[in-house]
Amino acid sequence: MLINFILNHNPVSVDAPADITLLALLRDHFKLTGTKEACEVGECGACSVLLDGELANSCLVAAPSVMGRDVVTIEGIHAEDGGPNDLQRNFIEKGAVQCGFCIPGMVIAGEALLAIKSEPSRLEIREALAGNLCRCTGYMQIVDAIETTAKGRAEKPHPEKREN
Amino acid sequence: MTNLKFVGHPAQRVDALDKVMGKTKYVGDMSLPGMLYARTLRSELPHARIVKLDTSPALKVPGVVAVVTSADFVNHSNFGFPISDMYMLAYEKVRYVGEGIASVAAETPEAALEGVNAIICEMEPLPAVFDMAHALDPDAPQIGPDRSDGKHPNYIGHYPVYKGNPQEKLPQCDVVVDQNYETVMQEHAYLETEGGLAIPTPEGGVVVYLSCQSPFIPRNDLCKVLGLPADRVRVIVPPVGGSFGGKDDLNYQTAGQVAALALKAKRPVRMTFSREESIIASYKRGSMRMNIKLGADQDGTLRACEFRSLYDSGAYSSQSPFTSWRASIHAMGAYRYEDCTVDIDTVYTNTGYAGAYRGFGNTEVCSGIEQAIDEMADALKMDPLEFRLKNCLKVGDVTPHGQLLSESVGLSDCLLAVRKMSDWDRKRKEFANQSPSSEKRRGVGVSALFHGTSLGAEGLDEATATIEIHADNQVTLTSGLTDYGTGARTVYTLIAAEILGIQPERIKVHNPDTNTAKDSGPTVASRTTILAGNSVRVAAQNLLQNLDWAAADLLKCDVYQVHRVSEDYIGPSKEPVSWDIVVKHAREMGLVLSAFGRWSAPQIHWDEEKGTGTPYFAYHFGAQVAEVEVDLKTGHTDVINIWAVHDIGKVIFPQGAYGQLYGGISHGLGYGLYEDLDYQNGYAQSINFDTYLIPTAMDMPEIQGGFVEASFSAGPFGAKNIAEPAMVPTAPAILNAIANATGRRIRKLPANLERVMLGKELTKKGSPFSCKVALKIT
């Protein structure tokens, strides 16, 4: 079937089977491999995307259901020049990245939180990450990175937007 | 070393940028034109003879291109080290649920699965052993390979440490503790599942991109089972999505399967695992049963330790001979004893199988001995931290193995640091006065550890590195040891930058590749910083010497008169010349701009019969304190705080070192509180993250970490190691805290709700059905 939606800020139209997940659509049809598969049962968050601005596990979303909606994957998150945005830079600075497999999902979860809460507490950050598993980092430096980004965005008159 | 510019300073991980942008390509993200998808038929029975295996129906399935079985390999695909008991695909029989039997390559993943389901595989069930206590019964069904030495075929080995005679000493001690402790199997739960991509080469060989730790092992295995010379098999390690010891044997089988399929189909073949397949097929941390007897005098002096244990390796020996050996070396903990013996026996069963996992035996024994030490302190009415301080190893002590510790023993400092950071003395007093009727009770517990660095007497211990300055003045480094998420490449970069005096950005570290790197042994045992770090240091020093000659020639002075200010060289004339000009001049002089570095670990030896020797050339030390709140109504344990201070010799890459510490603690917290890859009659009871729970961001407390730098003279800039030992003391610290909070001791890990509340386990329902379904459909 033909699925039309907004993917990383651009309208797209794709002919795909109706019985696949958004995760498979992204990885197999758009070759956007930044969105990872690690459980396919909605438990790990490696497949996180923003669906109409909200955090979603793409392995639990039927591909046809994104018709007319807005999907942002890790490939759609960056600064204006295409380099890392402030959140991504803070992940690097704080040492929040180890094997990196969970990291696209963590960045997406961080953006989803910062979109609705400008100055979350560390506990609120942890709550927001509770659906995203990381086996490498113990989460400390990931929480640091999101916390620092929140402070940075609150201080700046024109915070770096994620969607650019 | 003074004034270090890069080593020990905050740095950026060299591979972090691609990872935060989602650009990193793991095996499962790679695809090639015409690539086939592979899938493996796996055993649904824990122990069975393969009566009939007919793959021809699979080849009739539309889309299926090739099928392989053990018959497609040399010597039935036999491999394995140190015991060759494994096959790339099962030969004659299967020994655990999930064992690979035949592999299919097809145009689509769906066709590959259909092909697998079409294979006719008739099995005759064999009696099985699921309880390690019965593995060596005279009439126990044979699981292990035939052996000629008259020993039971289910017996893998005996691992002793012998000093004196604790059996005689124990009755002379004022207080004796005699307890049993038990650990269960733990799943690595790397977020990226197993996978490999094989590409046939024009000369009849194969290139395999393999998510693994030690590329030379599968390269050599592939040569053996495919009958190919070393120059026809190339193994490249792409970015690895976590491993923790877990991406060895099973993924070597994946390599064998995709390589054989690619050679047969003459097309690229990729295999990736679903989570269910990963958990069912992969090896785990093995389970262990321990009996520990400790003897001490009323004044708090530990005198004797007698440690006996049985370790379950499951269906294959994998790394268990080494795991058990490491366990034996660390079983008595980091303490002085007059008399101390350790006896560990390791056996085969049909309960999955056990292999390497972070801590490698020490994690298991530490959970036992560190509880026993606490129980002894209790019996002596001594503060457990004070008791450890009194008895722990210090410089000048001789370990129970007979090794004199002449340097780099920072354990007392670690203990003193966590005592202060955690406000230990006040909390112990305060928690002792909690109202007995309160439902939520707090407790603090401490645990200490030592952990031998690198392989120890497990094997030849050396590593090599090469370094080269290219035409564009980019510096490249190669090492045979892998960075599977640990940050090792950043460590190499910082060491080379420090020695060469250039910005880390100038340096690029290649992915490990058996064609470009030299075999440096396995990337295991937290040996990378010392071994590979030292070889990088040596290589960089060799390269530096050539640049110094060039600089002296350019500055018209002697080499000793040249010195460096940031990247510039300065001679007596005080006119600086830049690094790039020196490099150019070196080229003009005809000096080579590449160098090689080899570093061999100091000589050590171990007498396997007498149980004495020098097992490791250096030890990591550490101490952790956990604070918990236990809800007596629900049994829920909340870890509120963890303080962790480890002696790692020298911090090279701070964010990386803290990351290893925090990450290790998360594995330890899971191990202590809820991780239990339970098997019933050979079937895994949890096969995905909905039932196998690993710590989330909500489960992990804020961790206060710190490092003691008791410099190790042979380490690069004094460094030892961190990756594995970070997790080792966490579980016993939590168990000791639960005992402090509740007065109840849980001697079997994990301390899950029912064990805390009921002091016993609820029965579990087995589900062979879910395992079978998962192997057929997901």
Ligand code: FES
């Ligand atoms: S793959 Fe979607 S939540 Fe795990």
Ligand code: FES
């Ligand atoms: S960095 Fe490896 S899983 Fe998070």
